[in-house]
Amino acid sequence: MVDWVKIRDDFPTVKRKIDGKPIIYLDSACMAFKPNQVIDALCYYYHNLGACGGRSIHSLARETTELRDAAREKIAKHVNSRSTNEIIWVRNTTEAMNLVANSLHFEKGQEIITTNLEHHSGVLPFHKVVKRKGLKLKIVDANDEGLFNIEDFENAIDKNTKLISIVHTSNVSGTTAPLEEIIKIAHDYGAYVVSDDAQYFPHKKMDVQKSDADFCTVSMHKALGPTGIGFLYGKEHLLKEMDSFLVGGDTIKDVKYENGEMIPTYLEPPYKFEAGLQNYAGEIGAGAAVDYLNSIGMENIEAREKILTEKLFDALKDVQGIKIVGPMDPSKRHSLVAFKLKNIDTAGDIANYLDNDVEGYKIMIRAGAHCTNPFHYSLGIKPSEGTARASIYLYNTEEEIQILKEALETLGELIAD
Numbered sequence: 332m333v334d335w336v337k338i339r340d341d342f343p344t345v346k347r348k349i350d351g352k353p354i355i356y357l358d359s360a361c362m363a364f365k366p367n368q369v370i371d372a373l374c375y376y377y378h379n380l381g382a383c384g385g386r387s388i389h390s391l392a393r394e395t396t397e398l399r400d401a402a403r404e405k406i407a408k409h410v411n412s413r414s415t416n417e418i419i420w421v422r423n424t425t426e427a428m429n430l431v432a433n434s435l436h437f438e439k440g441q442e443i444i445t446t447n448l449e450h451h452s453g454v455l456p457f458h459k460v461v462k463r464k465g466l467k468l469k470i471v472d473a474n475d476e477g478l479f480n481i482e483d484f485e486n487a488i489d490k491n492t493k494l495i496s497i498v499h500t501s502n503v504s505g506t507t508a509p510l511e512e513i514i515k516i517a518h519d520y521g522a523y524v525v526s527d528d529a530q531y532f533p534h535k536k537m538d539v540q541k542s543d544a545d546f547c548t549v550s551m552h553k554a555l556g557p558t559g560i561g562f563l564y565g566k567e568h569l570l571k572e573m574d575s576f577l578v579g580g581d582t583i584k585d586v587k588y589e590n591g592e593m594i595p596t597y598l599e600p601p602y603k604f605e606a607g608l609q610n611y612a613g614e615i616g617a618g619a620a621v622d623y624l625n626s627i628g629m630e631n632i633e634a635r636e637k638i639l640t641e642k643l644f645d646a647l648k649d650v651q652g653i654k655i656v657g658p659m660d661p662s663k664r665h666s667l668v669a670f671k672l673k674n675i676d677t678a679g680d681i682a683n684y685l686d687n688d689v690e691g692y693k694i695m696i697r698a699g700a701h702c703t704n705p706f707h708y709s710l711g712i713k714p715s716e717g718t719a720r721a722s723i724y725l726y727n728t729e730e731e732i733q734i735l736k737e738a739l740e741t742l743g744e745l746i747a748d
């Protein structure tokens with residue numbers, strides 16, 4: 332049995348007060364709080380090491396290299412990849428998507444399939460490459476609840492399809508796409524799949540061998556890790572074939588000039604993709620975040636969050652004038668609820684009210700289009716109006732959700748017509 336109350340003690344920020352008011356943080360889908368264990372790992376690097384990994388051969392550099400290698404190993408094990416060579420450190424999901432878009436080899440006339448539910452990071456890098464290389468972008472639409480009809484992928488795919496980019500769990504509807512089925516369809520046509528796991532990885536066990544995903548993209552800052560660090564998982568044979576996107580120091584075995592021509596020889600993955608001195612503290616902190624998640628157990632986290640998500644949905648569904656985005660069956664969503672309130676023009680007004688005008692608490696949610704303008708347009712919501720989004724993580728409590736409900740009920744009464 333996990334002691335969820337004790338878990339909260341690991342997170343210094345949950346105990347913060349601002350203007351004398353305790354905070355209620357319901358914005359973990361944007362950025363998760365960090366446990367002491369992760370903060371300690373970061374401090375260890377800055378207090379005791381502060382050196383580069385990989386390059387220098389002195390003792391501090393050797394320890395840095397050992398710790399970053401160990402962190403890569405932890406991530407590889409956590410997602411069940413075949414080798415640490417399949418894990419590339421990047422800044423975030425966005426950079427991982429850009430890496431795939433710019434490094435995979437595309438030929439004129441080939442197609443990329445994506446959806447109207449994607450975060451901008453999962454589609455803009457591919458839109459650019461489509462324009463640059465004369466490819467075609469096909470869009471599969473989710474329904475208004477954020478759910479896909481698998482037949483739409485079967486109908487969209489053909490022999491020219493090279494890649495499907497799909498958001499695994501949506502940051503607006505909270506729904507999870509049938510990834511394994513989509514991968515099977517793609518592979519039947521010789522196409523690859525890159526999944527956006529920004530909102531999946533923090534909450535559920537990822538198994539890249541089971542899903543057979545070709546590429547997965549993750550931001551560690553949403554999974555209790557430090558800011559500015561994430562990873563790309565890619566099948567090793569694909570990474571080997573791909574051209575590197577960022578080049579420079581650390582990516583090469585050798586560079587020489589012969590007869591006035593430059594001849595670089597690049598390293599094997601993952602190193603050929605990791606140009607320049609890296610975010611060593613971030614990598615070590617990312618390893619500590621994975622250790623922390625595993626010390627609780629991903630199954631326990633998922634089960635706990637299922638309860639909290641249902642509580643959140645039940646708390647919000649009866650608020651006067653509320654319109655919830657995504658499925659009305661809470662078991663089809665995970666960890667978040669996005670919504671609008673009648674008579675309130677912009678979601679920012681809701682977020683400001685909760686942060687500044689609730690008696691006794693500062694409640695923090697996200698407001699805006701959450702980098703999913705196309706899905707907002709599909710729902711008939713202008714991105715400038717946006718939606719409010721409350722999202723939970725393992726440190727939240729049922730009491731916090733109840734306080735949100737009461738605050739929204741008060742707001743609903745204040746603005747009722």
Ligand SMILES: Cc1ncc(COP(=O)(O)O)c(C=O)c1O
Pocket residue numbers: 360361423424425426450452453498500501502527529530550
């Ligand atoms: C579903 C989804 N994909 C991609 C991203 C982009 O993540 P990052 O900004 O860390 O690159 C986010 C961030 O909110 C997200 O929620």
